[in-house]
Every structure is written in structure tokens, then in C-alpha cells.
Amino acid sequence: MIKKIIILGGGAAGWLTANHLAISLDLKCNPDVEVTLIESPKIPTVGVGEGTVPMMRETLEYFGIRETDFFRKCDATFKQSIKFVEWLDNPNTSPGQFYHHLFDYPSINEFNIVPYWLMKDVPDRERFAGSISPQESICEQGLAPKSITHPEYKGYLEYAYHLDAFKFSELLAQNAKRLGVKYFQAEIVDVNQAVDGTIESISTDSKGKALADLFIDCSGFSSFLLGKHLGVKFVDKDDVLFVDNAIAMQVPYLDESSPIASNTIATAKSAGWIWDIGLTSRRGVGHVYSSNHTSHDEAEKVLREYVGKQADQLSCRRIPMRVGHREVFWYKNCVAIGLAQGFVEPLEATGLLLFDATARMLAELMPANKMQIESSAKLFNQRALRSWEKVIDFIKLHYFLSNRDDSQFWIDNRAESSATQSLLDKLAMWKSRPPSTYDFYSRFETFNLDNYLYVLYGMNFETDLSDTKGRFQKQKLAQEIFRDISGRGEYLASQLEFNRELINKIHQFGMQKC
Amino acid sequence: MTTIVQLNKEQHQNLRLVEKPELSLVQDKNMVPVLAQEIPQLATELPLVFVKNAQTGEFTLVAMLGLQERQNLMIQDDKWLGGTLPSCLTHSPLGLSINAADKTQFAVTINTISENISESEGHSLFSEDGTESDYLKKRIEVLKNYYQCGESTYQFTKLIVDLELLEQQTLSYELKGQKQSVSGIYLVNEKKLNDLENEKFIELRNNGALSAIYGHLVSLKTIDKLVKRLK
Ligand SMILES: Cc1cc2nc3c(=O)[nH]c(=O)nc-3n(C[C@H](O)[C@H](O)[C@H](O)COP(=O)(O)OP(=O)(O)OC[C@H]3O[C@@H](n4cnc5c(N)ncnc54)[C@H](O)[C@@H]3O)c2cc1C
Numbered sequence: 001m002i003k004k005i006i007i008l009g010g011g012a013a014g015w016l017t018a019n020h021l022a023i024s025l026d027l028k029c030n031p032d033v034e035v036t037l038i039e040s041p042k043i044p045t046v047g048v049g050e051g052t053v054p055m056m057r058e059t060l061e062y063f064g065i066r067e068t069d070f071f072r073k074c075d076a077t078f079k080q081s082i083k084f085v086e087w088l089d090n091p092n093t094s095p096g097q098f099y100h101h102l103f104d105y106p107s108i109n110e111f112n113i114v115p116y117w118l119m120k121d122v123p124d125r126e127r128f129a130g131s132i133s134p135q136e137s138i139c140e141q142g143l144a145p146k147s148i149t150h151p152e153y154k155g156y157l158e159y160a161y162h163l164d165a166f167k168f169s170e171l172l173a174q175n176a177k178r179l180g181v182k183y184f185q186a187e188i189v190d191v192n193q194a195v196d197g198t199i200e201s202i203s204t205d206s207k208g209k210a211l212a213d214l215f216i217d218c219s220g221f222s223s224f225l226l227g228k229h230l231g232v233k234f235v236d237k238d239d240v241l242f243v244d245n246a247i248a249m250q251v252p253y254l255d256e257s258s259p260i261a262s263n264t265i266a267t268a269k270s271a272g273w274i275w276d277i278g279l280t281s282r283r284g285v286g287h288v289y290s291s292n293h294t295s296h297d298e299a300e301k302v303l304r305e306y307v308g309k310q311a312d313q314l315s316c317r318r319i320p321m322r323v324g325h326r327e328v329f330w331y332k333n334c335v336a337i338g339l340a341q342g343f344v345e346p347l348e349a350t351g352l353l354l355f356d357a358t359a360r361m362l363a364e365l366m367p368a369n370k371m372q373i374e375s376s377a378k379l380f381n382q383r384a385l386r387s388w389e390k391v392i393d394f395i396k397l398h399y400f401l402s403n404r405d406d407s408q409f410w411i412d413n414r415a416e417s418s419a420t421q422s423l424l425d426k427l428a429m430w431k432s433r434p435p436s437t438y439d440f441y442s443r444f445e446t447f448n449l450d451n452y453l454y455v456l457y458g459m460n461f462e463t464d465l466s467d468t469k470g471r472f473q474k475q476k477l478a479q480e481i482f483r484d485i486s487g488r489g490e491y492l493a494s495q496l497e498f499n500r501e502l503i504n505k506i507h508q509f510g511m512q513k514c
Numbered sequence: 515m516t517t518i519v520q521l522n523k524e525q526h527q528n529l530r531l532v533e534k535p536e537l538s539l540v541q542d543k544n545m546v547p548v549l550a551q552e553i554p555q556l557a558t559e560l561p562l563v564f565v566k567n568a569q570t571g572e573f574t575l576v577a578m579l580g581l582q583e584r585q586n587l588m589i590q591d592d593k594w595l596g597g598t599l600p601s602c603l604t605h606s607p608l609g610l611s612i613n614a615a616d617k618t619q620f621a622v623t624i625n626t627i628s629e630n631i632s633e634s635e636g637h638s639l640f641s642e643d644g645t646e647s648d649y650l651k652k653r654i655e656v657l658k659n660y661y662q663c664g665e666s667t668y669q670f671t672k673l674i675v676d677l678e679l680l681e682q683q684t685l686s687y688e689l690k691g692q693k694q695s696v697s698g699i700y701l702v703n704e705k706k707l708n709d710l711e712n713e714k715f716i717e718l719r720n721n722g723a724l725s726a727i728y729g730h731l732v733s734l735k736t737i738d739k740l741v742k743r744l745k
Contacts, residue, residue, distance in 0.1 A: 242521035509570040512675065514682060514700070 001369050002213045003033055006202065006226060007181075007217055008188055009218030010039030012049055012165065012352060013338020015172035017216055017359040018181045019063045027180030037176070038202075038210065040187040041082075045169060046220060046319065046339065048248055048282045050277045051079060051264050051349035052160040054103050056155050059356050063175055067152035068510040071503065073171050075164040076425035077277040078146075078499055080157060081129075081139045081263035082103070082348065087398060088407040088459055089274075099127060099458030100263065103158040104135040105450040106485075114453060116433045116473075116478035128457035131482060134489030139263045141493060144502040152511045156492055157491070160349075162264070162277045162284075184492055188219075192228040198332040199225065213370060215334045216362070222324065222448075223340040233332050234342075237324040240396055242293065242409065243272050243345045244323060247303050248286035250314040260499045265269065266347060267306065270407035274306050275346065283309040288345050293409040295443060321345070325388045330377035333370070336364055341387055348400060350391045353446060358384050387446050394447040400427075401459040430456065434463050518609065520607060521622040523644045529624075530636040531649075532704075535599055536606040536628060537589045544580030548600050549660070550667040553729035555598045560588075561740065562733040564671065564680055566702040571699060573671050573680065575730075577739065581687070581696055590648065601660060601670040607631060610657045620661075622654060670723055677714060679706050687741045701734065702727050 005021065007014050017036050025033050061069055070076055072385075085098045108114060117131050132135040135157050138145070146155030177183060188206035194200050201211040202225075203449040217225035226232045238244065265276040272289030287303040297319060325342025329335060338355045360384060367376040399413035400423065410419060426439060435452050456463075465472070472478075497505075519525075540546055545565065548556060560577040569575050577600055578685045585697040589594050594603075607628030613619035630636075646654075650701060674680055681703040684695040707727065710718070719722040 148570075149566040149568060505570065509572055512566065512571055512573065513678060514680060 001032065002367060003250040004212040005033065005035045005209055005214045005216065006212040007035065007037040007218055008039075008202070009220060009340070010037055010169065010173065010183075011045035011218060011220055011338060011394075012169050012172065013220075013340070013461065014039065014216075014218035015169055015176055016059075016087070016352070016356050017218060017362065018176035019172055019179065020356075020363035021366070021504045022176055022179035022181050024360075024366060027141055034182065035180075036182040036184070036210070036212075037135060038188065038204070039183075039185055041185045041400040042161065042187060043220075045166070047165050048246070048284070048286065048319065049165045049346065049351050050162050050279065051082075051275070051346065052163065053349055054160045055353055055354050057358065057361075058162050061153050063172075064128055064179075065171065065175055066513075068506060070161075070163075070171065071461075071506045071511075074167040075160075076278055077162045077260050078144050078262055078337070079160045079162050079201060079264060080135055080145050083139065083263045083265050084398070085265060085267040086459065087266075087268045087384065087402055087404075088184050089403050090404065091268075095206060099329075099454075100136045101454040101458065102129050102133050102135045102139070103453065104133045105158065106132045108132075110435075111474070111477065111481065113481050114457075115465055115468075116475065116482075117457070118434065118465055119221040119469070119472065122460075129454055132279075133486065134485055134492055137489045138492055138496065139261075141267070142259050142262055142498050143493060143496040144262065144499050144503070147495060147497070148502060148505045150511070151514050156496070162279055164461045188224060188387065191225060193229070193396070197230065199334055213333065214373075217334055217336040218338045220347055221343070223336060225334050226326060226329070226331060226336040226340060230331050230334055232336075233327045234322065235324045236322070237344070237392055240392060240420060241345060241399075242290035243288045243297065244301065244321055245291050246286050246288045246298075246319045246321060247316050248284065248299050248319060249303060249307065249311065249314055250415045251283045251285050251307055251310060251342075252313060253282060254310075257500065260503070262499045264349070268402075268404070269302050269306075271409045272296070273347070273432065274289055274303060276306075278499075280500075287407075288347075290409055293407065293412075298406045325385075328377075328381045329358070329384045330362075330380045333373060335377075335380070337362065341384070344388075344391055344395055347395050348391075348447070348451075350395075350446065354387055354391065357387065386441070389420075389422070390446050393420055394451065395428075396423055397452070397455055398459075399473050401456070401461055411481065427461075430461065432464055433468065443505045516621050518625050518665075520611070521608070521624045521639070523640050526624065527640050527644065528633055529632065529639050530571075530632045531607070531639065531653075532630045532632055532636040534630065535594065535603045536630055537592050537594060537603065538629065539606060540579070540603065541586055541589055542584045544585050545576040545578050546600050546602055547574055548577045548602065548667075549663040550575065550670040550723075550726050552598075552601060553726045553733070555730040556600065557733035559596045559598060559686065559736060559739070560733065562730050563685070564674075565698065566700070573675055575667055575671055577700075578696070581694070581737075581740060581744070585680060587740050605653075605657060605660065606732045608653055608657060610654075610661050612661065617665075620658075653717070665719045670690045671722075671724060673718070673723055674702060674727070677702070677706075677710065677718075679710075681706070685737055687737050689741060689744065696714060696737075702730060702732065 007017055021035050081100045081102045083098055083100050088097055145157040145159040187206040188202045189205050190203040192201045199215050201209045203209050215225055260278040267274045271294035274287050277284045287299050289299045323344055327342050337359050365376045367373050400419050404410035435449055439451050440448050562577055564573045565576050579586045607625035607630050609623045611621045611623050638647050639650045642645050679702045680700045683701045684697045686695040
């Protein structure tokens, strides 16, 4: 029987896993299983990771966390989109150009309006996202996705959050402890393995040895158990995705009532890109870049220029990153979740998403006894690997479709040799037909049809319908739908408050559960 | 421009008040807020339900006066058609403005365009020496009492919300053989009420909330009375 489980690491990944296990194993009532999280008091968490995707809403609700508490405790704000600025064309010829990857997925199941958008004449065609969803204009106006009378976790439009990484881990920790997870602080200094390689126990610096049946490695980039001690290899992806460093900075608002953007802003630069995430009390801003294409000093300068005069008083922090993932994620009786599993640049906020999804998968596939470990591990590894590959394809898409050629970074990124075959195959098909649900393996894929549509057509990918025009004769209906969408945008704009206004109300009055 | 100002003897020394409900103010309102203390009297006349305050999202106890927006079936020719008048309609043009930081501090306000204000008829607000008249003192006591009951109504509502007894529901009725319904309202779910742990249930009974909840549930039947007024 699997009786004792140890989670090593108290970052977001460790505590997400702890919550998932607590619920799945019903720790509060279950006398047979014990889950303990051990965290070093000296090794800090990475402290970044402030953007999420809508799945986070489901997760928080599933954990039994009140959305009101989450807003109050994590400096959280609403995120409805990622706005990609200057990803498409050289900034000197078209400064400020942008597109949105929205969270509102229009229902194109009954009637697909995408081909009708594609058939519009390119010069006077409106932006894709703005044509198929009211959310683009809501974001551009800085409005919230819901009103104060909506119940928790519900809104007019889909949304996720921006959050403070430290405070979020703290909230998850409190909740996991409430759900019955044990916790102590100590640094793991050694690992004691049986002859067959399974971990029998780990040695701490101050609390002796700890035994368990299953060990979950959430130690961050160090991958202390799976990588360092079990020797599972790292698969580099730096031939596909080039960024390998980040410089992060926290920028306070000039005053308490400064507007808060309703979306992440991701601005492309000549050797990487800058994230800009608005929380309630400050913005989190960071430059993610390829050190093969620029120097650290130059990268810092680019970040300071982006922030402007305010940056003069602010310090920043550099975080080296290794892009790629472990060869397997579950080996013997050790499972890695979080940065210990792998990392890709935070362009689509995939970190927390993947770690949340794999933590849940682990919780649900948790074997009953040690004999079952191997089969669970096999399934887990297949699924998780697929997720990583899909995420890498999707991130690469953002670079590969660009027309930018103003630096070597962009030229290298657009080279066919740098793209994965699976991505090239898809793009080849989509040259003559728009993507379909059937292009995606299952609904459990991390990025699906809608995500691809927003990025492909946001970046003016050309799908030539000249041979298939005959299939799309419902012009009138399509026009009506386009009009309805823009009408709905106007209606919503009349109902919704600014992001900051609503968040202030949430702090003051809270949101209702029903 | 707001017409509600702080009452002061410099400006309002000579004002007199006629004492009657100012129904024109709610002529096109289909609900008014009520106090938990009013439930026993009102429950036999009007449906008492919970709605969300559009500004704060918080639940408020209201009496339904109509079946759709802007419809008030309880007022005709400036007359109240029911027996008991909800107390919130009895104060105009006076009101209290409470200091949010220190709730014992308050100011009396007056709506300067009220039709109840007169210079010749009614009760004086100030004596000739500029002090508050006995009449005004009495009115302020009533307002203070109203405010205190409002606080306990808020606590009552909060209790129901915290116990998760409320649920968005529709209230249906028949009109000319057709089924119709009122939506956007929240009612106590009887099953959830009955499923409460003993301890919570006893707590509700002991602090008087339970009888108020039953009053609310009983009042829902009075929707038929409203429907009759339609005809
Ligand atoms: C630049 C950057 C930007 C990012 N942006 C986003 C984003 O926008 N959205 C998103 O979803 N994700 C983002 N991520 C990813 C996100 O930061 C991580 O998903 C998240 O923080 C989880 O980290 P972790 O818990 O795996 O590791 P960490 O936070 O590093 O935690 C590691 C834990 O392990 C403990 N530990 C390590 N070694 C030992 C030991 N020997 N003994 C005891 N304890 C030990 C540490 O004390 C710590 O508690 C970003 C990452 C980076 C680098």
C-alpha cells in the first residue's frame, strides 16, 4: 500500500500538488495515508509566475478556496487575454501593432464564422479576435470580465488571474494544511536508494531521515531528486526555443488609483520579449531573452527603457533558465512536478497550468500499491510528455509566424530548421483549410483549436480558401453574427466597470457564492 | 445635483413637515427594502425576497411591489393599496447619514425637493430659539431605531448567506392560464434549511432568525395577491 508520500519543495508546484493529493486521497478523513511537505527554510522559491489561464479558476474552486479570499490575499487581478505587441512586424515600420489571445472562446460549433472572416478583403478586415469576440474591446477599454453581482468564479466573459507568486503559495499552503497535509522545514541533503534505484528515504540537515513510499520532487530548477540523484536526463529544447534568461523587476503604481490592465502585455524585443503584469499594488515586469543573441547588460537596459524613468530607483533580479524537460517525469517511486519537471518560457503562462494539470493527473492516477507504480508511471509519462511537446509547438508558433527580420534572434526563430516537424505539418494543412477540432488529439490538450485560431489569425497567417469558397455560402448569417458580436461588446461595455474599480469592490464587499 | 443635504437650522429654520408617505418616489419601483423586524406584519401581504444590490453585490431583503421592472401594483392615485406600509416609505424627506468609521456619529439629512416640505402647514422642525423641536427629536429617534433595525437585518441576511441557505430561484405564477415567472431573486432553500446541523438550527431558532426565515417562505404565496391586482 502507498501509505506515506513526501513532497519536496514549497513553491507553487509543491503546494498545488499538496492540495490535489489532499482532496483526491481525502486526507482529512483517511487514516491510511499521510502526505508531508518538506521545504528548506534557506532555499527561496523562484518567486515569479504571476500569470495564469482560466483553468486556475476551476482549480481554486475545486480546492474549496473562496474567490473573494483569493483576491484579498494574493493581490490578484483579472486577466482576460495576452496582448502580443510588435510580434508580427518590425517595430520601426509598424510601431505598436498588436493582437490578442483572448480567453473567451466563441462557440463556433454550430456555425463556424472563421472562414467568413478569412474571406474578407485583407486590407479592411478587422482584427481577428475583435471580430469573433467582444472581449478584445473589453480588454482595450480596461474593463473587468464580470460585475459585482456575479457569483464567485462566474462572469460575462472567461477570465483567469494575475497574482503575487509568494502570496499565492502562502494561500495554497494554508489551504493544504487545512485539508490535512503535514508540513515541516528542513533541507534535504542526501537521498538513500535501494539497490534497484528506488528511494527509501531522504536525509535532512536538521530533522533526521524521512521515509516514504512515494517521493514528489517539487524542488524547482535543481530537480534535486529526479535529476540530481536519480540521474534522469534533461532534454534541452534550446534548438527550438532560444530564450534562456529572465530579468525581473517589480514596478509600483504611481498612485493608488492607476488603472490596472485587464490582460498581460507581452512586447516583443530584438532578442526576446517583455512581460508586463498588473497586480493591485504593483506591476511585475520582466525581460526574457536569449543570451546567445544579446548580453545581460544590454537586456537589462532594454527592460529599464521599457519601464521608463521610474526604473531608475528600482532594482532587478536575473534568473537563468533552462528550456526543456526531463526525459521522464516519473521514475521508480519519484515523480517530478513543477520546474523540477521542465520549463518553457512563460509566454502563455504555461508553468502553473502544466504543473496544476500534472499534479491533478498524479492525484487521480495515484496507485494503490507499489506494484502498480510502474503502470501508473508509464501512463503519466506518456501524457505529460505529450503536454510538453504540445506546449513547445504552441510557443514556437508565436515566433515562427512573425515577419520580423530586424535582428538575428528573429531570423533564427523563423528558420524552418528551428521548428518542430509536428508544427510544420500542421501549418502545411492550415494553408488551405482553417484548423478544426480534429487537428487536436483530445480535449485534454493544453492548447486547443481556439488558442491556435487566435494566434494564427492574430498573426495574419494565410489560409487560402479560393478552392473551397463554394462551401461557405451563408454570408448573410455570418454578417449577422459579426454584428451581434459587436453589439454584445457595446452592451457589455455599458455594464462593466474598470478592472480596478471592481477589484476595490471585491476587497470591500466580497463576492457572493451564489 | 443632489437635493439631499444636511439638515441645519440656518437654512431650514422655518421649514415645516407634512407627515405622509411620499409614494411618488417609488411609483415606478417594483421593490423596496424592508427590515427583518417587519417580516411578521408584511409576510401576509407581500412577497419578501432577497435581491443583490447592484452596486455592492450584497444581498438585501426586499418586498416585491410588482412583477416586472418598473411595475408597482401597490400604489394607485398616490394611495397605498395594502394594509401595512413598509417603514422605509415613512421617513421622507428625512434621513440619516452615518459615519462609516464611527457608527455612533450621524447627521440628519433632508431632501429639499420633497413634496412633504411646506412653510405653512405641518410640524415645525426648529423652535424659535433655533433648537430642535420635540417633533424633530421624535422623528430622529424613529430614524435611529430604523437604522439599528437595518443593521440587525444586515446581520440576519449575512447569517443566511454564510450558512449558504440562499439560492437563485424563480417565483412562478399564473396569468390568464399562462405560466409566468419572476427571476433575479434569491430565496431560502427549504431543503438546505432542513439539512442544517442541529447546532446551527438551534442557533437560528434562538436568535429569532428562524421565525423570520419562515415568514419569508410563507410570504412567497402572496404573489397571487399581486397577480390579482394586475387584473
Ligand atoms: C522568469 C519566469 C517567469 C515565469 N512566469 C510564469 C507565468 O507567468 N505563469 C506561470 O504559470 N508560470 C510562470 N513561471 C513558472 C513558475 O514560476 C513556476 O511554475 C512556479 O513558480 C513553480 O515553481 P516550483 O514550485 O516548481 O519551484 P520553486 O518556486 O523554485 O520552489 C522550489 C522549492 O523547493 C525547495 N527546495 C529546493 N531544494 C530543496 C532541498 N534540497 N531541500 C528542501 N527544500 C528544497 C525550495 O525551498 C522551494 O520551496 C515562470 C518562471 C520563470 C523562471
